[in-house]
Amino acid sequence: MVRKIKKAAVIGSGVMGGGIAALLASAGVRTVLLDIVPFDLKDEEKKDPAARNRIVKAGYDAMLKSNPSLLMQKKDADRISIGNLEDDFDTLKDCDWIVEVVVENLKIKQDLLKRIEPVRHENAVVSTNTSGIPLKAMSEGLSDGFRQHFLGTHFFNPVRYMKLLEIIPGQETLPEVLEFMADFGERILGKGIVWAKDTPNFVGNRIGIQGIVKAMQVMLEEGLTIPEVDALFGPPLGRPKTAMFKTSDLVGLDTMYHVAKNTYDMVPDDEQRESFVVPEFVKSMIDKKLLGKKAGAGFYKTDLTPEWKKIRKVINPETLEYEEYGKAEFPSLAAAKKAKSLPEKMQAIIYGEDKGAVFSWKVTASWLIYSANRIPEISDTIVEIDNAMKWGYNFEMGPFESWDAIGVKKSVEKMEKDGFDVPGKVKKMLANGNETFYKTENGRELFYDFESESYKEKQVSDKIVSLPALKAAGKTVKSCKSASLIDLGDGVLCCEFHTKMNAINKEIVDFMGESVEYVEKNAIGLVIGNQAGGMPGAFSAGGDLFYMGSLAKEGKFAEIDAFLKQAQEGMQRARYAHFPVVAAPFGLTLGGGCEVCLGTADKIVAHADLFMGLVEIGVGLLPAGGGCLNLWKKFISTLPEAVKGSDLAKFFTPAFMNIAMAKVSTSAADARANGFLGPNDRIIFNRDYLIGEAKKEVLKMADEGYAPPVKRKIKVLGEAAQGMINAEIFNMLSGRLITEYDAFLAKRIAYVLSGGDARTDGYVDEETILALEREAFIDFWKQEKTQARVEQMLTTGKPLRN
């Protein structure tokens, strides 16, 4: 038998249930979403199917409305059918995976599983998304067959965006079932798998909540304010911007409290059990329903002045009143902001001497020790714990990576001096001369294994290609400060950008040109991709505005033109080279990053969470690295030649809107719907697979006997576009929907995209549009309003509408 999940069921339509159903549907799985019949139905409603489905319908609707969207695209919702647990229970019989996400109550879960047992087919996998109830208790008294197919699958909120999926084997779960679900979770749903054990709150929440609650306790002891804590435990320590308290507001104080209390109750022997006692002021907040974002007020709240100005306020733990607050300031924080790398930032804070530094040290030291002590209780390796924190809490580094970053030896000395109880296994590791938890040897990534007291190689799927590992193994073919060419093996090279946000600068443009020449001589194909971190991360956030801006300021327009020409020609050369090129975008793929994908690739292999767009108009510019040309080509290239006289305006309008409205896709599926991806481009759910899958596509094309596309004249809408857009822009301007300058920019973009003063439905050379792009780009730079837009973007990061 080959296991497949053709149909799945999600029982429980709350935030998590709806999120899991949305992810399954987006991944192409038919999904049934079930919930209970309301208890309070009136007599006349008792036979009304709509009334009986009221709860599940509300959950389904909330999922549809979620922002950011849980579905990859709205139409994926048609793979989800809804029902209730009384009338539709039979629909479970042909489900291959049934996941329960009902209320965290042992009795309710036990009863539900008992009902599922006789209905499920013999190979159906049943899992629980519980975050705290032991699987053992849940499955007690059920048949062997059931328990062999029963496991924990713990997703994180929001399900689409959080990479973590904890898999918790039951005592009797068949190994093949576990392997199958791990593969399904990783490959089909795109998650990062962390193997957890059946212990309270598993890995992510056990370690994560300890850190949060401990921080709250120490904050009160040390007399810090909430904004001070968030300033420290944000990006300077490798944590997300939402830091501690804003994250709690997002999660919900009640949920956070529930997990903390549940842990406390279930770990009587935990040496840091007291770390899970939530401070009284937080309990008072929960009593007052100040639950966070969902309640409109939590640790933070935003008030509006009568002038609609936002005022951000924070709660005072002593008075429970909301107060305005300023920027948190500590010398250590200032030092961290100046430091370049994350380890340097962390060290600046952890080893500082001010109040903020002392606080951060106490919380961090306690957290590191707590994490080390949880092995092997909650997981077998440090890798699982680090991954859980990175994937489930969006930390840049988990505890052991953080420990390496601040120096294990130095920090342990300080811990001992300050009276912390350092775990014996860590001391032993140091005593044996092992001073880091991780290291790389010959391109192999190793971690320190407490059990064997030695380094072991990290186990990852063979589908995952790691660029850092390849580079460490000396596979870099050529390199500069901004980009590298890496040998992926089998004759395939990867051009990796590594600037800030992977912005495209002059050096990258030069490097890409050289890379194309190199590949032409020495390889069979090229992947353009990178593995920058972050959520959603950036394949490339665009062109280097600063570089262009400084040329414009000095009036060096000929140099801008030369630069654009070089970029355009480089991409054209890659496009028409005698080797296949595959681009592997993910996350932010904007402006120049988008142009690289559209302009060079025979095929795009995109991560499902793709935020792709040509957003240049936001800074008063237009795509001039071939973006206009290649988006237009993408739009019309799928027309069969036999289709004559089709209305090009129908193609022109959405292509124009993409550029003139700076549309950014909300997913790869949405990018396809908007014409950025074509029917031959692929969407991959697991971001870690991108480079490997892109490489496969290169090899496949090479194997099939790759021949470059033939360059031909392209059909354009010509001057008809000008009339259409002039009239439409006039209306938008009259309706005060756009500014005069927006109108100026949009008309010129229409002119470029339609081939300029060309005969309607006529043919022009690709170079015609490229030249029009460059001319318009330079004319735009000469405008004061474009310079003002760029200036504001560079200084504040926010667009200016002028």
Add this chain to the structure above:
Amino acid sequence: MQDAYIVTSLRTPGCRRSKGAFKDTRPEDLLSHILNAAVERTPNLEKKDVSDIMIGCSFPEAEQGLNIGRIVSQIAGFPEAVPGATVNRFCSSGIEAISISAMRIMAGWSDIAIGGGVESMTYVPMGGNLPRPHPEYTKLNADLYTSMGITAENVAQRYKISREDQDEFAYNSQMKAAKAMKEKLYTEIVPTPAVKFIQNPDGTFKKETFLQDFDDGIRPTTTVEGLNKLNPVFAAGGSVTAGNSSQTTDGAAAAVLMSGDMVKKLGIKPIAKIKAYAVVGCRADEMGVGPRYAIPKALEMAGLSINDIGLFEINEAFASQALYCIRELGIDMEKVNIHGGAIALGHPLGCTGAKLCATLLANMQAKGVKYGVESMCIGGGMGAAAVFEMVE
């Protein structure tokens, strides 16, 4: 010149674009049905005796193209010898077609002619399938192509027609229409076959028809508060909403016209004669003001004044422009659109001129009014008005 008499004037119901009863009914079928009904309801008239069929249509292309005036004369079963033509002056096309037929009779070139109008805004979108404004001319004069919503905003803004007044006007239109429908006062409506596609058990579809006998855009539950809540759709901070604009609609209408001699010969009692028809141009970006200029011109031609007119049908393209024209001309609101207007009943562009004629004549007969006026604004910057006189 001799007089031209309208002996029959009828319309199909007006049904909501893409959502209403006619969403699956081709415009040719709507028109064919109303032409046949007009012939059948005219005593002693034989199809072969009709000298020409003029059909107004605002977007005469695709399903409405290929000269729908001729095509439908054949679909409706007129003999080959009976010709047909399409007439386009956007929103006045229907009355333009009637007036061309009238003029032919007045000139003595013809004794019997039909004028009518049709528009399926479902099948052919407003603006047409391939709008192509002129590339050079639009560089400086894009206002010639101003969208209708923006013209309505311009009228509201330039002539200070408040949001409250527009919404109240819209509410009254709905209420008048709801009352008229309830009291079955739309005697000019001919129940019309509508198509729907029904799925067979095997997944294939079949066409079925049902009879539609009411305007399906009327909203009796409309409230002023509900209208106040709607967002402006054309301009940021504007006042024109979906609720105080006309509905986009599918429908057809037709009128049979005859000379005095022919009326006598066939022994028919005519309803009214056309006294005058006038069209005036105005600024394209405030085309809604058109009736304010067209009505006085038509009245002058007829030798009448505003006070002589007992009933008005003024097309409610937008509440802002209708209100402006009514106020400027000092028209008594009690005489205007007594059974509601296009805000409730819909505005099937090219049909509207013939539709308002049918409604106006039915109301003039019911109320015993001697003179009536229909008028509308026209995209591109024009207004049209026609004056009718009841035959005693």
